[in-house]
Amino acid sequence: MTTCNCGSKEVSEKEVALQELLDHYRDYQGALIPVLQEAQNIYGYLPTDVLEKIAQELRIPFSKVFGVCTFYAQFHLKPRGKYIVRMCLGTACHVRGGAKIFKALGDQLGVSDGGTTPDLKFTLESVACIGACGLAPCLMVNDDTHGRLTVSDVAKILAQYE
Amino acid sequence: MNNLNELREESLKKYNAKLDKARIVVGLGTCGIAAGGQKVMDALKKQVAERGLDVEFDITSCIGMCYAEPVVEISVPGAASVIYGGIYPDKVAQLLESHVIGKTPVKELAVIQIPGNATPYEGIDIMDKAAYYEKQVRSVTSRLGRTNPENIEDYLATGGYEGLEKALSMEPQDIVDEIKKSGLRGRGGGGFPTGMKWQFVRNAVGDKKYIVCNADEGDPGAFMDRSVLEGDPHAIMEGMMIAAYAIGADEGVIYCRAEYPLAIKRLNMAIEVAEKMGIMGKNILGSGFNFKMRIKAGAGAFVCGEETALINSIMGLRGMPRVRPPFPANEGLWNKPTCLNNVETFANVPFIIRKGGDWYASMGTEKSKGSKVFCLTGKINNTGLAEVPMGITLREIVYDIAGGIQGGKAFKAVQSGGPSGGCLPTSQLDLPIDYDSLIGAGAMMGSGGLVVMDETTCMVDVARFFLNFTQLESCGKCTPCREGTKRLLEILTRICNGEGVIEDIATLERLGKVIKSSALCGLGQTAPNPVLTTLRYFRDEYEAHILEKRCPAGCCTALATFSILPEKCIGCTACVKACPAGAISGEVKKPHVIDRDKCIKCGACVDKCKFNAIIKA
Numbered sequence: 001m002t003t004c005n006c007g008s009k010e011v012s013e014k015e016v017a018l019q020e021l022l023d024h025y026r027d028y029q030g031a032l033i034p035v036l037q038e039a040q041n042i043y044g045y046l047p048t049d050v051l052e053k054i055a056q057e058l059r060i061p062f063s064k065v066f067g068v069c070t071f072y073a074q075f076h077l078k079p080r081g082k083y084i085v086r087m088c089l090g091t092a093c094h095v096r097g098g099a100k101i102f103k104a105l106g107d108q109l110g111v112s113d114g115g116t117t118p119d120l121k122f123t124l125e126s127v128a129c130i131g132a133c134g135l136a137p138c139l140m141v142n143d144d145t146h147g148r149l150t151v152s153d154v155a156k157i158l159a160q161y162e
Numbered sequence: 163m164n165n166l167n168e169l170r171e172e173s174l175k176k177y178n179a180k181l182d183k184a185r186i187v188v189g190l191g192t193c194g195i196a197a198g199g200q201k202v203m204d205a206l207k208k209q210v211a212e213r214g215l216d217v218e219f220d221i222t223s224c225i226g227m228c229y230a231e232p233v234v235e236i237s238v239p240g241a242a243s244v245i246y247g248g249i250y251p252d253k254v255a256q257l258l259e260s261h262v263i264g265k266t267p268v269k270e271l272a273v274i275q276i277p278g279n280a281t282p283y284e285g286i287d288i289m290d291k292a293a294y295y296e297k298q299v300r301s302v303t304s305r306l307g308r309t310n311p312e313n314i315e316d317y318l319a320t321g322g323y324e325g326l327e328k329a330l331s332m333e334p335q336d337i338v339d340e341i342k343k344s345g346l347r348g349r350g351g352g353g354f355p356t357g358m359k360w361q362f363v364r365n366a367v368g369d370k371k372y373i374v375c376n377a378d379e380g381d382p383g384a385f386m387d388r389s390v391l392e393g394d395p396h397a398i399m400e401g402m403m404i405a406a407y408a409i410g411a412d413e414g415v416i417y418c419r420a421e422y423p424l425a426i427k428r429l430n431m432a433i434e435v436a437e438k439m440g441i442m443g444k445n446i447l448g449s450g451f452n453f454k455m456r457i458k459a460g461a462g463a464f465v466c467g468e469e470t471a472l473i474n475s476i477m478g479l480r481g482m483p484r485v486r487p488p489f490p491a492n493e494g495l496w497n498k499p500t501c502l503n504n505v506e507t508f509a510n511v512p513f514i515i516r517k518g519g520d521w522y523a524s525m526g527t528e529k530s531k532g533s534k535v536f537c538l539t540g541k542i543n544n545t546g547l548a549e550v551p552m553g554i555t556l557r558e559i560v561y562d563i564a565g566g567i568q569g570g571k572a573f574k575a576v577q578s579g580g581p582s583g584g585c586l587p588t589s590q591l592d593l594p595i596d597y598d599s600l601i602g603a604g605a606m607m608g609s610g611g612l613v614v615m616d617e618t619t620c621m622v623d624v625a626r627f628f629l630n631f632t633q634l635e636s637c638g639k640c641t642p643c644r645e646g647t648k649r650l651l652e653i654l655t656r657i658c659n660g661e662g663v664i665e666d667i668a669t670l671e672r673l674g675k676v677i678k679s680s681a682l683c684g685l686g687q688t689a690p691n692p693v694l695t696t697l698r699y700f701r702d703e704y705e706a707h708i709l710e711k712r713c714p715a716g717c718c719t720a721l722a723t724f725s726i727l728p729e730k731c732i733g734c735t736a737c738v739k740a741c742p743a744g745a746i747s748g749e750v751k752k753p754h755v756i757d758r759d760k761c762i763k764c765g766a767c768v769d770k771c772k773f774n775a776i777i778k779a
Contacts, residue, residue: 029496032478033461037420071480071637073462074420090382091577091613092539094627100769128464128631130421131385132196133539133611134228134546143423145196147231151769 017042018050022057031058032068036075045076073127081116081123083161085109086140090129098137102126104154105139122158164448166327169439170318177319181278182239183218184262186210189233189307191224191392192424193385197231198250205251206234209258217262223393225307226547227294230273233307236261242277244286294544297562299525299533302509303549306393311428314435317396323441325512329404330449337408338364341511343519345531350376350467350504351582351608352684353530353597359501362491363409366499371411373402373455374495374502376472377418377425380464381580382631384611386535387505389547391418391425394509395432399455401508403442404515406453409501414455417472420462429457464581464635468683469494469502471637482637483683504609506535526552530596534607538564540614541571550595557591560614571616574715575699579608581628581635582688584695585621604695606688620717621700622707626654628692632685643686646677650693659720662708671697716779719763723779728753730775737767737776 021038025031035054040046046069055062069075087102106112109122116123132138135147139157146157188194188203203221210217225233230247236257237243244267246257253271260268267275267283274295275286282288289295300306309316317323329337342357363371375398379387391398402414418426433455436442444452458476465471466481473495475481494500510532514522523531530552536559539545543565550559556576560566567573575585578595584605586593593599597607615624633647650673653666674690674697681687697704706712713721726737726746731753738746738754745761748754756767756776768776 030458030476030478033475034458037459037461068478068480071463071482075461091580091611091627092383092545094382095540095613095615095619127421128380128635129382129384130192131379131388131419132193132228133383133385133537133613134193135196135231136539136545138196140421145192147193147196 014042018053022054026057032060032065033072036065036069040075045079048077079116079120081121083121083141084123084125085158086125086127086130088128088130088132088136088138088140089126090133090136092133092136093129093138096136100151101137101139101149101154104151105158108154108158122161166318166323166441166447170324173315173318176315180218180220181237184216184238185218185220185236185243186262187220187222187235189223189225189231189235190221191389192422193224193228193389194231194233195424199232201251202232202234202249202254205254206258209254210262213258213263215258215262220310221312222309223306223311224389224547226303226389226549227273227544228546229544230546233273236267238262238265240280241265242275242280242282244272244275244283245289246271247273293565294546294548294563297554297558298549299551300549301513301533302390302397302506303393303535303547305397306389306547309394311393311395312431314396314432314439317394321516322396322512323400325515326400326403326441327447329407329515330447330451334364334408334410337404337515340519341408341514344514344522345519345526345529346507346510346514346522347530347597348504349506349510349534349609351381351579351606353607356503356507359491359503360405360409362489363411363499363501366492368499370413370496370498371406371409372495372498372500373406373409373411373414374472374476374490374500375402375414375416375505375508376467376469376502377416377422377505378460378467378472379419379422379505379609380467380635381582381609381611383537383539383577383580383613384609385537386547386610388419388422388425390505390509390535391422392428395425395429396436397509397512398429398505399432399436399442401511402455403446403453404511405501405503405508407451409499411501412452412454414453415476415495416455416457417466417476418457418459420459426457426459433457463637464631465637465683465685468685471683472502473500480637482639483685485682506610527594527596529598534595534610536610536612538612538614540577540612541568541616541619542566542614543568552596553594555592555594556586556612559595559612560591564614567614567616569616571618573614574617574619575615575621575624577605577613577615577624577692578611579606579688579691580611581632582606582684582691583608583611584691585615585624585699586695587699589699604691604698606691618715618717620658620713620715621696621703622654622657622713623715623717625693625696626651626658629654629689632689636685636689640680640682640686642677642680643682643689646673646681647686647689649673650677650690654693657704657707658713658718660707660711660718662704664705664708666708667697667701667704716777719765722763723758724756724761724763724765724767725777725779726754726756727775727777730773732773732775734772736770736772740766740770742766 138147346356347353471481471483629651733751
């Protein structure tokens with residue numbers, strides 16, 4: 001393995017993890033999506049050189065790898081925040097005023113849908129449904145779900161993740 | 163190990179021993195956690211330790227009463243189990259002192275009780291007789307909120323894997339016949355007879371066959387699959403194993419939405435323990451039947467709920483549907499015969515095999531047998547999960563189970579079937595719900611989401627909301643769906659903004675029919691339904707938007723006007739400070755007025771007014 005000139009240890013750790021991942025999935029049918037998912041867990045997003053490496057190692061054309069990446073909402077080609085705030089704008093949340101909460105989140109974080117704060121702390125996204133409709137309107141921060149929201153809850157919830 | 167009798171007896175002993183102690187159970191499904199269930203659990207544990215009480219703690223999944231979350235169940239030996247709702251950490255001390263120490267339940271916090279063999283407490287509704295549950299049948303959902311989904315002993319003690327044991331002693335064809343007899347139809351939305359599908363896959367020629375469970379529940383407003391996945395993961399696995407044995411498959415995949423991390427975690431736990439106990443794997447229970455399964459996490463594409471798109475996604479491709487035939491029953495995953503059913507369908511299978519097809523067919527209507535789990539959401543009092551017999555009316559669901567409309571407002575419509583379904587008005591409230599009646603009314607069963615709308619919901623806006631969804635989720639493969647949904651959305655947006663012309667209505671209808679008849683897959687074929695049903699039942703709202711430039715529900719902001727009710731305004735000036743456009747004026751302690759020319763219709767004043775004095779119409 002080539003060593004990195006910047007001297008950062010973190011970079012090579014990620015590369016090792018990626019290599020282990022690729023070795024694990026080398027002979028696995030339908031490996032591309034799980035590999036992309038796990039690679040995204042390692043890097044936080046999918047940088048171009050990682051996609052190129054995946055294409056090369058799994059022997060899948062880069063165009064196909066890129067096509068799969070852009071097809072699914074889960075894959076991201078740009079860096080993302082430490083905390084992903086997913087505001088549900090599904091039917092039940094829509095009917096119960098989800099849009100207002102979403103606007104309050106955007107105002108508070110200073111980003112629009114899909115945007116990331118400059119300090120890479122929060123990324124704000126809207127999703128179609130997180131399946132907690134009984135507690136609409138609701139949102140998720142990473143894997144935590146928060147329900148029965150009002151506009152005044154927004155600041156309190158974000159503060160938990162400072 | 164050739165049978166589970168010993169294991170089951172042991173599990174039953176452990177299960178009953180658990181019930182013999184003072185016991186506190188907290189509902190920790192996604193909805194319970196979202197409502198703060200984990201914090202309540204922590205508070206309970208801390209205070210029990212501080213007081214030195216001998217209490218058994220357990221977790222369970224969603225009992226269905228989302229409106230009452232966080233839900234805590236408390237029982238003391240020899241007495242009925244009481245389920246409390248709305249329990250936050252500040253109520254914990256009261257519950258412990260009164261119920262655990264004093265053996266007297268806190269009636270004002272109790273929602274229902276489950277007496278079992280004990281004498282019921284007075285003044286608390288018994289579960290089966292409570293308004294929310296009286297019209298329900300709990301079959302697929304019977305373990306939800308009653309057992310610990312992370313503990314296989316609870317599953318075995320409640321009849322778990324009995325269906326599998328019975329199936330393994332049957333001829334595979336007899337299993338398929340039993341499912342046919344039950345009349346079970348696909349619970350994912352289409353309603354295709356499950357027995358017939360199994361027969362096709364069984365008859366298909368192939369050296370290798372697959373079972374796939376569609377757990378890519380993407381309909382906004384539907385969470386029944388999540389609840390079953392989180393609350394009874396073994397039942398789905400058992401159903402899949404029975405299906406595999408019946409059709410001759412030895413490998414299964416559960417395609418689960420990545421948005422359901424808890425469901426994936428519990429499924430993984432369930433698979434691991436089943437493998438360890440020899441319930442899954444090679445030579446299951448000495449029958450010679452082999453089966454293994456894995457979970458494939460989805461990557462966020464609604465269209466993957468369509469069977470051929472889902473199969474493409476498992477194979478690592480873009481999740482795009484393909485032309486059928488060939489159907490997956492003949493050429494599915496890796497081009498092998500594949501049986502693909504929904505979560506709820508598989509979860510029904512163990513019950514049908516255990517209790518018989520006739521038992522299942524005794525519930526429901528002539529063409530739609532059994533029970534169906536619905537998710538009740540929107541502007542109703544009791545949001546949650548309800549399993550009802552097919553043929554129940556919408557009115558019974560909305561008024562008897564869901565407790566009617568929030569805030570005493572008027573019912574306007576119920577949206578059934580998600581983005582593929584339709585909006586049914588008051589005139590359809592007495593419609594008995596089954597697959598065929600809903601299609602006749604222009605909607606569809608879909609996966610079972612029922613979103614109730616009241617008089618403040620604008621039906622044009624709802625149609626626009628759904629088209630926005632389908633337009634974004636259209637995979638782009640076929641032109642009618644890709645271009646058609648975009649044009650529908652453009653027209654609807656124009657109407658909501660007050661820029662519609664009367665010809666738009668005819669265009670919407672024509673375009674909708676063209677898309678329905680020409681799109682490649684179910685997503686496109688049903689995408690115009692929300693537009694067509696709202697046009698059918700709420701045409702006057704479209705006309706009001708177009709001709710009078712008015713939104714009757716006061717929802718579409720571009721058409722709204724804000725005004726202050728002089729009799730309610732006390733002149734507190736809160737709205738003046740909130741208005742970014744300086745459009746509100748008036749003297750302190752006297753009714754204020756809004757200058758409509760300056761108003762930018764942001765609604766900030768409405769949110770600030772504590773006296774409901776500002777109306778949007």
